[in-house]
Amino acid sequence: MGGRAELSVALADTSRFAEVSFYYRPAGTTDWKLIGTDDNPRYRVYQDVTGLPKGTLLEYRIVAKDLSGRYSATSSWAFVGDPTGSSGPSAISYDPPEKQPGSVSVPGSFNASLGCPADWLPDCDKAQLKLDSEDQIWKASFNLPAGDYDYKAALNGGWDENYGVGGARNGSNINVKPTGGTVGFYYDHATHWVTSSAQGPILTVVGSFQSELGCAADWKPDCMRPWLQDLDGDGTYTWASVQIPKGGYEFKVAHGLSLDETYPADNVTLTVPSDGMQVRIDYVLATHQVSVSVTQPSAKPDLSVARAVLVNDGMIAYPANAVPAGTPASSFTWRLHASAKGGLGLDAEAIVGGEVFSLSRDGKGLPAGVRLAHPELADAIALRVDPAVVGRMKRLLAGQVAVAMYDDQGRLVDATGLKRA
Numbered sequence: 228m229g230g231r232a233e234l235s236v237a238l239a240d241t242s243r244f245a246e247v248s249f250y251y252r253p254a255g256t257t258d259w260k261l262i263g264t265d266d267n268p269r270y271r272v273y274q275d276v277t278g279l280p281k282g283t284l285l286e287y288r289i290v291a292k293d294l295s296g297r298y299s300a301t302s303s304w305a306f307v308g309d310p311t312g313s314s315g316p317s318a319i320s321y322d323p324p325e326k327q328p329g330s331v332s333v334p335g336s337f338n339a340s341l342g343c344p345a346d347w348l349p350d351c352d353k354a355q356l357k358l359d360s361e362d363q364i365w366k367a368s369f370n371l372p373a374g375d376y377d378y379k380a381a382l383n384g385g386w387d388e389n390y391g392v393g394g395a396r397n398g399s400n401i402n403v404k405p406t407g408g409t410v411g412f413y414y415d416h417a418t419h420w421v422t423s424s425a426q427g428p429i430l431t432v433v434g435s436f437q438s439e440l441g442c443a444a445d446w447k448p449d450c451m452r453p454w455l456q457d458l459d460g461d462g463t464y465t466w467a468s469v470q471i472p473k474g475g476y477e478f479k480v481a482h483g484l485s486l487d488e489t490y491p492a493d494n495v496t497l498t499v500p501s502d503g504m505q506v507r508i509d510y511v512l513a514t515h516q517v518s519v520s521v522t523q524p525s526a527k528p529d530l531s532v533a534r535a536v537l538v539n540d541g542m543i544a545y546p547a548n549a550v551p552a553g554t555p556a557s558s559f560t561w562r563l564h565a566s567a568k569g570g571l572g573l574d575a576e577a578i579v580g581g582e583v584f585s586l587s588r589d590g591k592g593l594p595a596g597v598r599l600a601h602p603e604l605a606d607a608i609a610l611r612v613d614p615a616v617v618g619r620m621k622r623l624l625a626g627q628v629a630v631a632m633y634d635d636q637g638r639l640v641d642a643t644g645l646k647r648a
């Protein structure tokens with residue numbers, strides 16, 4: 228990241244959140260500095276890192292406040308470097324943004340050959356792209372003479388907001404060397420990536436989840452909602468979304484917006500265990516290797532609040548709303564993490580530091596007596612502490628204690644501190 232970096236966070240269910248604050252600190256320092264707060268999706272702020280030396284490691288903390296006033300947080304980091312479009316502390320969102328610009332054009336050194344009065348004219352009628360309402364991608368096809376050209380994407384007919392290499396605002400010019408004939412240009416306002424069919428194949432994911440994303444049909448290669456993009460130019464093309472509903476799907480990667488060339492030979496199967504999961508598909512153009520990951524989006528686990536309650540030394544009540552809707556509690560496991568010196572930490576995947584103890588879920592829920600004494604815990608998930616650990620509970624609670632929830636793949640789904648009832 229560099230220049231004026233865009234920081235954004237993808238939240239699974241934006242209707243639940245009121246505002247998201249972004250903090251940073253150079254690694255090795257202690258005070259978090261507020262960058263900004265955004266109160267509407269997609270949540271993002273801009274950070275000017277031009278004053279920081281290149282190579283500085285920055286840590287980020289992103290705190291989301293939901294409509295009931297509860298906080299959740301996630302952490303990430305980035306190095307200060309040259310501006311790129313893939314900067315930012317969390318996975319960039321490829322889901323269509325709420326608002327599109329008024330117009331998008333491709334000013335460049337080929338504009339005169341399109342019939343514009345001169346080159347590099349963002350307001351030239353003949354260099355405008357058109358928003359495709361099906362996939363929310365800006366598109367146009369131009370007949371370009373063979374040549375060596377530079378161009379950018381410009382918004383709203385002027386230079387105030389323009390994007391170059393890697394989707395970077397005010398970034399470098401993009402080079403294109405068409406060999407003559409029709410060239411398709413494409414711009415995605417979610418990522419600000421602009422490219423053309425003369426710079427490499429346009430790559431889309433075709434599959435049985437395209438209709439769920441808003442395409443007119445499944446297996447439709449020219450619906451670019453799942454558009455694989457290479458913002459950092461490393462040859463791996465990526466697309467990610469939190470909008471594929473729970474279910475089982477199949478997909479392939481298609482070249483050139485057609486089904487004539489697809490990879491791999493057989494369909495890839497995709498299982499989304501619950502709504503709101505982040506599905507990420509990566510495609511290595513050189514080797515045609517396809518990989519897919521399904522993870523719980525960030526901004527849930529938080530050790531700075533105690534939402535788990537120790538009702539007695541042998542039983543913990545865990546908030547039922549941590550279990551995603553439509554997923555049985557039996558598909559999750561819980562563990563107790565403890566550190567006498569308070570060294571528990573949270574990274575993207577797990578709780579780190581301290582000792583770990585397994586907890587067993589009691590399907591019958593909390594005992595009637597506990598529910599009577601604590602009606603606010605009536606729906607809570609009941610977790611039994613290993614009998615060998617019950618006697619140590621008093622001492623463990625003198626240090627830092629957290630309860631973490633993992634899915635059936637062992638991925639951290641939620642975490643919170645533990646307090647006595």
Ligand SMILES: [Ca+2]
Nearest residue numbers: 435436438445
């Ligand atoms: Ca479908």
Ligand SMILES: [Ca+2]
Nearest residue numbers: 457459461463
């Ligand atoms: Ca890439």
